[in-house]
Amino acid sequence: MSKKANSIITYIVLTVWSAIVLFPLWTLIINSFKPQKEIFKDPFGFPKNFTFDGYIEAWKNGRFDIYFINTLIVTTLSLILILWIGSMAAYALAKWKSPLSNFLYIFFIAGLMIPIRLGTIDLVRLIKALGLQDTIWSLIPIYVAMGMPIATFVLTAFIKELPEEMFEAARIDGASEWQIYSVVTVPLLRPALATVAIFNMIKIWNDFWFPLVFIRSEKARTVALGVSLLFGQYRTDWTRALAVLSLAAIPLLILYVLLSREFIKGLTAGAVKG
Amino acid sequence: MSQANDSQKRKAGVFDVKDRRQTTWIFFLLPALLVYLIFMAIPLFDSLRLSLYTGKGYTPTTFVGFQNYIDLFTNPLWRERFFGAVKNTTIFFMIHMLVQNTLGLLFANLLSPNFKGRELFRTIIFTPATLSVLVVGFLWTLILNPNWGAINKILISVGLKQFALPWLGREGLALPIISLTSAWQWVGMPTVMFLAGLMNVPEELLEAARIDGASEWEIFWKIKFPLLKPVVGIVSILTFVDNFNAFDVVYAMAGAKGEPGYSTDLLATLFYRTGIAGEHPVGIPNMGMGAAIAGVTFFILMAGVLLWLYLSRRGAEDV
Incomplete structure (x- = not known):
């Protein structure tokens, strides 16, 4: 041809x-x-x-106004928390050379292969015990946990590829790990943080399962749940x-x-x- | 954790700089670890524990050992639904492997040389993957509507009335149609992954083969495909995990009961009805049994992932 x-x-x-x-x-x-x-x-x-x-x-x-605001709040807060605690953990996982950190790295990324939905039965009991059922606050901690595997996977790999001399120089200058993390590392992480943010944003914005399980009342509905109810109607x-x-x-x-x-x-x- | 820390302290000498850094590391890891443990890892394992219990509603407190699992596999009340869901989920997954991933491989191959409009095609192919599964499912139920949907209108207008079927209303037809809808949505994922893999195939190798007179077909099977094997593995395992866990598309297109006649019932819809919503008309969830269905899903996924790890490790040794 x-x-x-x-x-x-x-x-x-x-x-x-x-x-x-x-x-x-x-x-x-x-x-x-x-x-x-x-x-x-x-x-x-x-x-x-x-x-x-x-x-x-x-x-x-149909009260889509409420659903939009709820979804916006849940997505934004979850993303901020995922990026914040995920980047802190990734920094430690990349820079702390010890058997424990190796183990924790594998423990975190194992979550990439195991869907959190399989733990729903126990999450229902946990959310009930915390008194969060039927509120948007039930969703945020679950989404943050769900975001940890991808955040640690992407960010740890990114930090490991940053030049080691840079970290050494900062340490010799007497910077604490906290300063090296927040002043030196985080600004360089921006492209990787964007990747993690987009991945989680799409998952969280579109998630239907957890709102379906936890939420009934109109004031706490998300867009996905609202769509399913209104489409039926x-x-x-x-x-x-x-x-x-x-x-x-x-x-x-x-x-x-x-x-x-x-x-x-x-x-x-x-x-x-x- | 503190135990491991203590023993390292003793090894490293008391309270030196290194030691203070170790406390710092724990502090960095703690927030992520706590959230991950409390809202993901522990619920997953505790759910497995609950699968050994039974009880009404939210109190599965009576220990029954493996009885829930035995019921799933042997009790006529459960067996039919359970094996039906396993079978349907397997078919759902196989259709994705065959259609979605083959198309993805084809598109990636077409998109890999540089030509005008390539970016645009890639962007279009990937578009549905950004939409909610629920929206896609509902949209296609309208398009497939037997009386008013676009598909049947087109078929009738071109004189193919006999093919204007009730797509989602017939057993044996609904599951493949739903699977194809889902494949339509996700085909951009394997496309992009295979495309990234093809970018790593050295151009000189392909040029040399072309000069030797190899056809594009031969080049694909003899050069590109063997080099793509690791990507094939990753795409397969992701398809496996995603589809053995699928729920939204069936819920949107066939309801929580997998209509018609449970013919589209997946493991996840069975799990939802049993452990969370509760079967009509009682409406009380059987959490222990739900946890057992999640447990079976968990073991199926584990088996798949371990097989993939084993095969990809063996593949790596061969090279």
């Missing part, structure tokens, strides 16, 4: 798959602005009778159903368009180096 034929096949295959990817997302967004009748009559064209009804309904009566009203799905999808889609490289790097952080 000639080189030209090869590249034509490449374009055809990739274009067909791109259409298969984009078509559902396209119909999702355009149809959410159409009245029900128009969705059924003309599902693929631009909206002729443009409407915001689905969005207004989801936001006001609006099942026969496609304008509303599609508006709910769009509301959940659009924030991350916009971020992805702006930061696609970082997103791809972040989501595959556990498997691809660099």
